[in-house]
Amino acid sequence: MTLTDPRPVVTPKMSTRSGRGTRWWRAPSSPSGSSPGGNRLTLRLFLVPVIIVFIVLFAIPLVQSIWWSFTDFNGYSAETNFIGLRNYANVFSDPSMLAGLSFTIFFTLGTTILITIFAMPLAVVLNRAFLGRNFVRAIFFFPAIPSVAILGLVWGFILNPLGSGALNSLLSSLAGIGPVPWLSDSTLAQISVIVVGVWTSTGWHSILYLAFLQSIPSDYYEVARIDGASAIQRFFYITLPLLMPAMTVSWLLLMTGGLKVYDLPFTLTRGGPGYSTFTITQTIIQNGVSQAKYGQASALAVIFMLIVGIIVAAQLTLSRRLEGKVS
Amino acid sequence: MSSTSSQDRITRPGAVVTSLIMVPLGLIIGLPFYYVVVNTFKTQAETTASPLALPSTVNFDNYVTVFQNIPVAQAFMNTLIVTVVSVFLMLLIGSMAAFSIIMHASKTMTVLLVLAFLIPGQVTLIPMYRLLTQAGLVDSLQGLIVLYTGGSVFCYFLIVGYMRTLPGEVIEAARIDGAGDGRIFWSIALPLIRPILVTVGVFQTMWVWNDFLTPVVFISSPEKQTLVLQVYKAVGEFSTNWPMFLTLSVIVLIPMVIFFITMQRHIVSGLTAGSVKG
Numbered sequence: 001m002t003l004t005d006p007r008p009v010v011t012p013k014m015s016t017r018s019g020r021g022t023r024w025w026r027a028p029s030s031p032s033g034s035s036p037g038g039n040r041l042t043l044r045l046f047l048v049p050v051i052i053v054f055i056v057l058f059a060i061p062l063v064q065s066i067w068w069s070f071t072d073f074n075g076y077s078a079e080t081n082f083i084g085l086r087n088y089a090n091v092f093s094d095p096s097m098l099a100g101l102s103f104t105i106f107f108t109l110g111t112t113i114l115i116t117i118f119a120m121p122l123a124v125v126l127n128r129a130f131l132g133r134n135f136v137r138a139i140f141f142f143p144a145i146p147s148v149a150i151l152g153l154v155w156g157f158i159l160n161p162l163g164s165g166a167l168n169s170l171l172s173s174l175a176g177i178g179p180v181p182w183l184s185d186s187t188l189a190q191i192s193v194i195v196v197g198v199w200t201s202t203g204w205h206s207i208l209y210l211a212f213l214q215s216i217p218s219d220y221y222e223v224a225r226i227d228g229a230s231a232i233q234r235f236f237y238i239t240l241p242l243l244m245p246a247m248t249v250s251w252l253l254l255m256t257g258g259l260k261v262y263d264l265p266f267t268l269t270r271g272g273p274g275y276s277t278f279t280i281t282q283t284i285i286q287n288g289v290s291q292a293k294y295g296q297a298s299a300l301a302v303i304f305m306l307i308v309g310i311i312v313a314a315q316l317t318l319s320r321r322l323e324g325k326v327s
Numbered sequence: 328m329s330s331t332s333s334q335d336r337i338t339r340p341g342a343v344v345t346s347l348i349m350v351p352l353g354l355i356i357g358l359p360f361y362y363v364v365v366n367t368f369k370t371q372a373e374t375t376a377s378p379l380a381l382p383s384t385v386n387f388d389n390y391v392t393v394f395q396n397i398p399v400a401q402a403f404m405n406t407l408i409v410t411v412v413s414v415f416l417m418l419l420i421g422s423m424a425a426f427s428i429i430m431h432a433s434k435t436m437t438v439l440l441v442l443a444f445l446i447p448g449q450v451t452l453i454p455m456y457r458l459l460t461q462a463g464l465v466d467s468l469q470g471l472i473v474l475y476t477g478g479s480v481f482c483y484f485l486i487v488g489y490m491r492t493l494p495g496e497v498i499e500a501a502r503i504d505g506a507g508d509g510r511i512f513w514s515i516a517l518p519l520i521r522p523i524l525v526t527v528g529v530f531q532t533m534w535v536w537n538d539f540l541t542p543v544v545f546i547s548s549p550e551k552q553t554l555v556l557q558v559y560k561a562v563g564e565f566s567t568n569w570p571m572f573l574t575l576s577v578i579v580l581i582p583m584v585i586f587f588i589t590m591q592r593h594i595v596s597g598l599t600a601g602s603v604k605g
Contacts (some may be wrong), residue, residue, distance in 0.1 A: 031563055042508040046427035047436060049420040050479055057477040058443040061454035068453075075457065129336040130345040136353040142360070145587045145594075146580050147555045149539035153562055154363055154576055157569055165377040166362055198354070220427050260447055263539045267559065281449050281540070290455035301450040 013282065067299035076292065087299035097300055099275030100283035103190060107265070107279070108258030110194040115254060116247065118202045123209035124239060140203030148200060152267030155196045159183050159268075183269050186276035193265045193277050200264070205250050212246035213239070248319030255311050259304070280304050340558050367574040389574040399578055400540050401550060402557040409553065410535045413475035417531055418524055421482025426512050429490045443480045448540070451477075456544065466547050474545070475535050482527050489523035490516075529593040536583065554579045 069087055073080045088305035091097045126137050143151060158166040159182035171177045183189045229237065229238050265271065271278040280300065288297030336342060351525050358379075366374045367389050368382040372429060376391035385463050393399065428436060456465065497519070517524075542556040552560065559573075565572040587594065 042430070043427045043431045046423040046508075046512070047433070050424035050440070050483065051436075052390060053420060053476055053479050054439055054443050056458075057455070057474070058480075061451035061458065062446055064454035064457075065450050119573065125345060125349060128340040128342065128345060130349065131337045132346050132350045132353075136349045139353040139357045142357070142587075145533075146583050147537035147539060149537070150558050150576055150579060151557050153558060154573070155564075158359060158362060158573065164375045164378075169378050199359075203356075256447075260449060267539070284449050284452065287543060289456055291484055294453060298451055301453065305447055305450045309445060312445060 002112070002231045003120055014210055026167050065298045065301050068294045069302045071295050073294045074292050082203055083295070087295045088303070090296055091300050091303060094296070096278060096286070097283050097296075100280045100300075102280040103277055104191065104259060104261065104280045107194055107197065107261055108255055111258050112251060112254040113198045113203050114194070115196045115205050116250065118198065119206035119250070120209055120240075120247075122202065122206040122242065124235065126206060126210055127213050137203075137207070141207050142203070144204035148263040149267045151200055152196070152264045152299075155192075156183070156268050159196075161221050184273055186273055189269050189273060193268055196268060197258075197261070197264055201254070205254070208250055209243060209246050211244055216242050245319070250314060252312065252315045252319075255315065256308055259308055259311070363573050363587065364577060366570050367577050369570050371568055371570055389570050390578070393571060393574045393578060397557065397561060397575060398550070399554075399557070399575070402554045403582070404469060404553050405551060406536060406553040407556075409471045409475070410532055413472045413478070413535055414528055414531045416472070417478045417482045418474050418528055418576055419529070420476065420479035422486050422511070422517065422520060422524065424479070424483045424489055425487040426516050428487060430508065443477075444484065448477070452544065465545055466551060468551060470545055471541060471553075474541055475538075475598060478531050478534065482531065485527045486523055489520055495520055513584060526593050529590050532586070533583075533594070536586075554582075 047247070069084055070084060071080045072083050072086075091101075099178045122140065126133065126140075160166070160168070161179060161181045161184040162168065165182070167182065168179045171180065181188060182192050216238070220242075221234055224234050224238060260281060261279055262285075265277045265279050266282055272284050284297050284301050284304070287293040287300070334378060339345075362379060363533045366378065368385050368387070370388075373380075373382065424436075424440075427433075459470045459473070462470075464473060497515055498511060501515050506515075537555060538553075539555050541560065542553045543559065546552060546556060549560070558575055561572060562576050565575070
């Protein structure tokens with residue numbers, strides 16, 4: 001099992017609408033041969049499935065969520081009352097919701113910062129020639145392949161707080177340290193979830209950086225070397241600025257993925273101990289599906305959507321500016 | 328690059344030091360996987376006594392027991408059906424929409440799809456649960472497939488981006504030959520966008536196959552479980568028998584590992600393609 005050089009099918013330039021030449025959608029719209037009306041109609045019909053998907057899976061549920069967030073709807077009682085912003089106020093007084101909100105933010109910041117710190121230098125190293133490189137690439141990337149939920153369950157056994165947990169038994173035989181309450185202490189459990197999160201995604205993000213790294217022309221480095229730039233200078237003045245687009249992409253994925261996180265904390269700790277590793281998603285599911293507190297859960301969902309929206313917008317603006325500066 | 332020069336590069340002192348640091352580091356990163364696999368060949372007593380040691384004897388008892396007690400084949404079929412059908416639908420819906428918009432741009436549609444793309448699944452989860460309950464699709468594979476077709480929007484963006492890079496001459500020629508839009512889509516556009524279909528297909532397959540959130544919320548009957556959900560449910564059953572749980576995990580991971588080995592080139596390219604959609 002080896003991991004060869006990543007070769008992007010679509011070049012990073014794709015998204016910038018550069019170089020529009022003869023493109024097929026600019027083909028002459030006056031059809032010669034087939035009936036003109038029929039052509040238009042077929043094209044319109046092609047949109048029908050995606051319109052159905054949009055209405056059923058996005059538009060209707062979104063409107064319902066927003067409406068419920070202003071009501072006391074619980075799914076059973078006949079009458080539904082408009083209660084204004086009370087659900088929103090409750091979000092900030094309910095301990096499980098606050099816990100979910102704060103740990104999700106902690107997880108997102110923790111994993112984003114740590115993964116970036118590890119993945120970027122790792123990509124630089126994995127770009128060099130050394131014996132066993134393909135093995136190292138594959139093994140770092142591999143945790144991105146299986147379901148995160150299964151990895152979370154397996155790590156639950158490894159980090160089992162009992163003396164018989166794999167890590168605890170290793171620690172006691174190597175260093176004679178007593179059983180560490182990895183998942184039964186609030187702070188340690190939060191740190192454990194973040195560490196496992198970093199373990200699952202660092203390799204994935206470093207391969208992402210690697211793909212961008214390989215598009216940097218090697219002449220840059222040769223010129224810099226001739227001019228007497230040290231390895232550290234070359235990293236900070238060539239590699240880092242040219243990796244900025246990769247970094248904004250990686251951050252966008254890490255931030256939105258982090259805010260939406262559910263599988264890993266839930267399978268590793270079930271949100272415990274107490275509410276210490278509760279996530280926004282777990283709170284929404286628990287309130288909305290299990291307890292039918294639709295109003296309350298919808299308010300949290302709407303707040304969540306706004307947070308994600310603001311972060312995506314901020315990221316895109318920032319990345320436009322950064323990319324504009326570098327290129 | 329000739330083999331001698333690459334040989335030189337990996338025997339340089341710097342490269343040797345890199346190897347000496349990176350290979351052990353890789354082994355540490357991979358240790359959890361070693362732990363999982365090695366313990367599937369042990370008895371419970373052995374696992375408790377020495378979790379990381381090699382098994383005293385290699386026996387497949389755990390595998391036999393798991394297959395006897397857990398309906399793995401059933402869950403495998405469920406996962407396979409849901410994955411194949413929903414990925415097929417996503418690709419079809421996504422490429423049809425992309426073709427339509429490429430040929431006849433629609434500003435409104437594009438804005439609506441961007442909007443849909445930005446809505447997190449968590450926001451639509453509760454209304455979808457009620458909707459599927461009313462439609463009698465909760466706790467059914469069809470219900471899962473309906474939910475996963477939401478992935479068409481992601482497919483649309485990647486496919487439309489790829490279509491923009493293709494030349495228009497072929498389409499023009501087909502038009503002159505009198506081919507209708509349906510015909511152009513089926514016999515010209517689809518073969519041309521094959522590379523992106525494979526890339527997106529691989530990506531979406533991994534998402535659906537590995538997904539935990541949707542099955543755990545929407546599936547309750549044991550006979551409708553997907554593989555990931557089955558592993559989750561088995562934790563309670565095997566909470567005291569760790570080797571048995573790890574064996575089930577290994578069995579469930581095998582299809583994904585095979586998929587990774589055969590598709591790794593597409594996975595890596597999908598990773599970069601998926602990340603540039605903006």
